Amino acid sequence: MKKYSLKYILVAAAAILAVIFPFITGEYYRHLAILTLMYAVLALSWDFAARAELVSFAHTGFFGLGAYTSAVTFLKLDFPLYLSFTVAVLLTIVVAIALGYLTLRLSGIYFAIASLAFSEVLLVVALQLPKVTGGAMGISVPSLFGGMRVYCYGLILGILALAVVVSLYLERSHFHLAFSAMRTSPSVASVLGVNTVRYRLSSFTLSAIFSCLAGAFYVHYTTTTIPYEAFNLNIGVASMVMAVLGGLYSTVGPVLGAIVLKIIEEYMRVTIPYGYMIIYGLLLVAGILFLPKGLVGVQNKWKFLK
Amino acid sequence: MYAGQLFGQALVNGILVSGIYALAASGLALAFGVVKFLNLAHGEFLMLAAYFGIIVFSTYGLDPLLMTPVVFILFFILGAAYYKALVKPVLKAGELNQLLLTFGISIFLQNLALLIFGGTIRTISVPYRTHTISFWGINFGTARLFILLLSIVLLVLLYQVLQRTRVGRSIRAVSQEPEGAALVGIDSESVYLIALGIAVGFASVAGMMLSIIFQAEPMVGFNFTLKGLAVVVMAGLGNVYGVIWASLLLGITESFIGVFLPNGTGWSGAIFFLMILGGLVVRQSRVRTI
Amino acid sequence: MEILKIENARKNFGGVKAVDGLSFSVQEGEILGIIGPNGAGKSTVFNLLCGLIPVDAGRIVFLGEDITLLAPHKRCHMGIGRTFQICQPFKELTVLGNVAVAAVFGHSKPVHPGKVKKYSEEVLAKVNLSSKKDLYPAQLTTPDLKLLEIARALATRPRLLLLDEMMAGLLPGECDKILDLIKGINREGITVILVEHVMRVVRELCQRVIVMNYGQKLCEGCYEDVTGDERVIEAYLGQEETVAQ
Numbered sequence: 001m002k003k004y005s006l007k008y009i010l011v012a013a014a015a016i017l018a019v020i021f022p023f024i025t026g027e028y029y030r031h032l033a034i035l036t037l038m039y040a041v042l043a044l045s046w047d048f049a050a051r052a053e054l055v056s057f058a059h060t061g062f063f064g065l066g067a068y069t070s071a072v073t074f075l076k077l078d079f080p081l082y083l084s085f086t087v088a089v090l091l092t093i094v095v096a097i098a099l100g101y102l103t104l105r106l107s108g109i110y111f112a113i114a115s116l117a118f119s120e121v122l123l124v125v126a127l128q129l130p131k132v133t134g135g136a137m138g139i140s141v142p143s144l145f146g147g148m149r150v151y152c153y154g155l156i157l158g159i160l161a162l163a164v165v166v167s168l169y170l171e172r173s174h175f176h177l178a179f180s181a182m183r184t185s186p187s188v189a190s191v192l193g194v195n196t197v198r199y200r201l202s203s204f205t206l207s208a209i210f211s212c213l214a215g216a217f218y219v220h221y222t223t224t225t226i227p228y229e230a231f232n233l234n235i236g237v238a239s240m241v242m243a244v245l246g247g248l249y250s251t252v253g254p255v256l257g258a259i260v261l262k263i264i265e266e267y268m269r270v271t272i273p274y275g276y277m278i279i280y281g282l283l284l285v286a287g288i289l290f291l292p293k294g295l296v297g298v299q300n301k302w303k304f305l306k
Numbered sequence: 307m308y309a310g311q312l313f314g315q316a317l318v319n320g321i322l323v324s325g326i327y328a329l330a331a332s333g334l335a336l337a338f339g340v341v342k343f344l345n346l347a348h349g350e351f352l353m354l355a356a357y358f359g360i361i362v363f364s365t366y367g368l369d370p371l372l373m374t375p376v377v378f379i380l381f382f383i384l385g386a387a388y389y390k391a392l393v394k395p396v397l398k399a400g401e402l403n404q405l406l407l408t409f410g411i412s413i414f415l416q417n418l419a420l421l422i423f424g425g426t427i428r429t430i431s432v433p434y435r436t437h438t439i440s441f442w443g444i445n446f447g448t449a450r451l452f453i454l455l456l457s458i459v460l461l462v463l464l465y466q467v468l469q470r471t472r473v474g475r476s477i478r479a480v481s482q483e484p485e486g487a488a489l490v491g492i493d494s495e496s497v498y499l500i501a502l503g504i505a506v507g508f509a510s511v512a513g514m515m516l517s518i519i520f521q522a523e524p525m526v527g528f529n530f531t532l533k534g535l536a537v538v539v540m541a542g543l544g545n546v547y548g549v550i551w552a553s554l555l556l557g558i559t560e561s562f563i564g565v566f567l568p569n570g571t572g573w574s575g576a577i578f579f580l581m582i583l584g585g586l587v588v589r590q591s592r593v594r595t596i
Numbered sequence: 597m598e599i600l601k602i603e604n605a606r607k608n609f610g611g612v613k614a615v616d617g618l619s620f621s622v623q624e625g626e627i628l629g630i631i632g633p634n635g636a637g638k639s640t641v642f643n644l645l646c647g648l649i650p651v652d653a654g655r656i657v658f659l660g661e662d663i664t665l666l667a668p669h670k671r672c673h674m675g676i677g678r679t680f681q682i683c684q685p686f687k688e689l690t691v692l693g694n695v696a697v698a699a700v701f702g703h704s705k706p707v708h709p710g711k712v713k714k715y716s717e718e719v720l721a722k723v724n725l726s727s728k729k730d731l732y733p734a735q736l737t738t739p740d741l742k743l744l745e746i747a748r749a750l751a752t753r754p755r756l757l758l759l760d761e762m763m764a765g766l767l768p769g770e771c772d773k774i775l776d777l778i779k780g781i782n783r784e785g786i787t788v789i790l791v792e793h794v795m796r797v798v799r800e801l802c803q804r805v806i807v808m809n810y811g812q813k814l815c816e817g818c819y820e821d822v823t824g825d826e827r828v829i830e831a832y833l834g835q836e837e838t839v840a841q
Contacts, residue, residue, distance in 0.1 A: 108401035109344045117582035124576035184686040193672035193702035281414025288407040
């Protein structure tokens with residue numbers, strides 16, 4: 001009982017801190033916090049796919065797809081912000097389900113390679129369709145909420161809160177059982193009645209939706225992007241490392257990983273240019289070799305059946 | 307240039323470049339086929355070798371092609387060490403860990419190169435770099451021709467080793483029937499070590515070639531990993547012999563798209579990804595057994 | 597009543613005919629044994645029946661419905677449960693969690709979410725694993741893992757249970773316990789097909805035995821008849837699992 005009450009106090013404190021943070025800090029920290037929250041969304045979204053044993057590089061593609069769809073509909077079709085986000089999400093759902101079906105039988109590394117190829121094809125398409133996307137010159141949108149960082153913070157915190165709710169649901173419902181079973185063996189899971197196709201597609205689609213939302217937020221927040229930035233593999237990699245290092249298959253892990261790594265990154269960025277990506281590489285290697293369960297570890301006991 | 311000539315030139319360009327693809331991909335295929343290990347950091351060894359070639363050339367004036375035997379041996383040892391230190395611990399840990407580990411190494415090496423060498427593109431100006439010979443109005447870059455020939459020699463050598471030597475037979479045995487190979491007393495551990503050594507060695511030779519006909523930059527390695535993957539996927543995963551025609555297909559397709567499509571060079575970058583996607587999707591119809 | 601019928605099923609792997617024109621049917625309530633030398637195609641038959649591998653040709657009918665093209669999970673929902681020769685527990689889940697997967701997903705009418713835990717515990721009690729419900733599979737012994745396989749299959753509430761070499765790797769005493777368990781399961785009205793190498797088990801359990809060789813049905817009948825058949829003895833010659841076990 002004691003352990004639980006402590007946990008709830010910590011969660012409540014974190015939530016309160018998250019809400020009041022922009023009001024007690026300056027612009028620089030607000031900006032940093034916004035990016036951290038965006039990465040937390042991405043890290044969680046990557047973890048959603050990982051839970052169904054999908055090592056996906058597709059979230060890079062969906063991040064870019066979200067960014068470009070919402071920017072283009074906002075600019076060229078004069079959609080209001082919420083509608084441009086909605087269209088981006090809808091398009092993402094369609095693409096994710098199509099890609100999911102196409103790669104249904106691919107497992108492990110084969111799926112990873114295919115998802116990487118998908119992201120890179122999207123990059124080339126963005127570069128090669130300058131009439132729509134602005135090509136290599138990129139695309140610019142007016143600043144979000146007139147540049148009021150507090151509102152931006154509120155929006156991304158809202159998106160993260162949604163992702164956390166989804167994640168908690170996945171962790172505590174029948175999804176958790178299905179995912180755990182599929183991670184050991186999809187065949188055995190299916191013989192025991194798990195509709196593996198459905199769970200695989202839903203985890204992949206959920207992952208895509210939140211990557212897309214992060215991307216759509218990103219472009220409006222930074223007001224400009226180019227294909228090499230929106231489809232930059234480094235963004236995907238960073239969120240992957242955050243999830244792995246924080247602890248896979250959990251809600252706290254990816255969020256914690258995002259916070260820790262973003263702080264390290266910011267420190268590194270100031271001290272050694274380029275250095276922070278080296279750190280990401282090293283942390284990924286070290287994490288896999290020495291800390292396979294991440295910072296939080298897999299705490300099966302918290303979940304289902306208790 | 308009339309159309310036939312253009313067609314011929316595109317074909318020749320594609321063939322000339324495919325040798326380097328085949329070298330890079332055969333290492334990837336070997337590691338995948340034998341060790342059942344996908345090395346996403348494969349291209350980074352190629353990138354390191356390219357920089358190595360450039361440094362040695364600019365300091366001592368040694369032609370990279372002449373250095374290939376030495377570089378091969380050096381990188382063979384590097385590959386063996388890589389296996390011992392990093393690959394072996396994750397071999398039993400599952401695919402996710404292997405992928406993330408090698409990807410981490412890849413990112414680390416890319417950005418290390420970026421830190422040390424900067425983002426600028428580097429090339430070597432060997433005397434024959436821009437020299438060409440012409441047949442029927444079609445230009446053959448001398449350097450590229452050399453390199454294609456060298457690739458062919460090396461690939462033939464690899465196949466001969468795989469077919470005719472004791473080591474080669476052990477490698478094939480482990481790749482086809484790991485448990486059976488263990489039963490007849492083949493030490494899979496040393497086979498893995500040799501296979502990864504050869505794989506990295508071949509990547510290094512491709513890297514030396516790269517420094518002559520293309521250029522070295524921190525990202526070039528990953529690009530070659532991806533192209534190598536496209537070749538390996540088309541050849542059939544782990545199939546070392548299928549690498550040749552798949553490399554030819556990739557080289558020629560890229561070349562044709564670059565020449566004949568409007569703004570084609572941009573699209574040719576998407577080709578190998580479509581080949582990966584297509585290749586995997588077609589091959590996935592094989593049903594998983596337990 | 598006929599619960600399952602397989603007609604002229606074929607499956608090739610590369611050039612190898614793993615199952616070559618096999619037909620048989622199963623009556624509701626019986627225990628059918630499938631025996632045969634190694635590589636005869638017995639496990640492939642199970643994979644065809646539960647849907648993990650599609651047939652190249654032929655038809656499978658379960659409870660009067662053609663299930664030839666049905667996905668594994670749908671066959672499970674209809675009432676086909678199976679165990680695996682090599683135990684394949686979900687290693688990230690506890691024993692109780694393993695059974696809960698089957699309880700939650702294994703039937704077209706799912707167990708009420710609030711009752712999953714209680715239901716899973718009941719199934720575990722049936723196979724005598726209650727004391728180990730909170731352990732992880734890595735902490736279990738081989739006999740317990742076999743029991744977990746059975747518990748999971750039972751939790752899907754099957755009408756037909758496919759048991760793949762339950763006795764492999766067990767001591768005689770441990771075999772007896774599982775033997776009694778299978779008898780009990782059958783008494784509850786669950787039809788059983790078992791692939792088995794331990795002939796004593798086949799003799800004690802099966803009303804009817806099918807002998808397979810090279811993917812085909814060599815002969816069929818009661819235990820005494822098939823083990824006396826000359827073709828069967830010939831097929832087993834040179835095999836280490838002799839009939840005399």
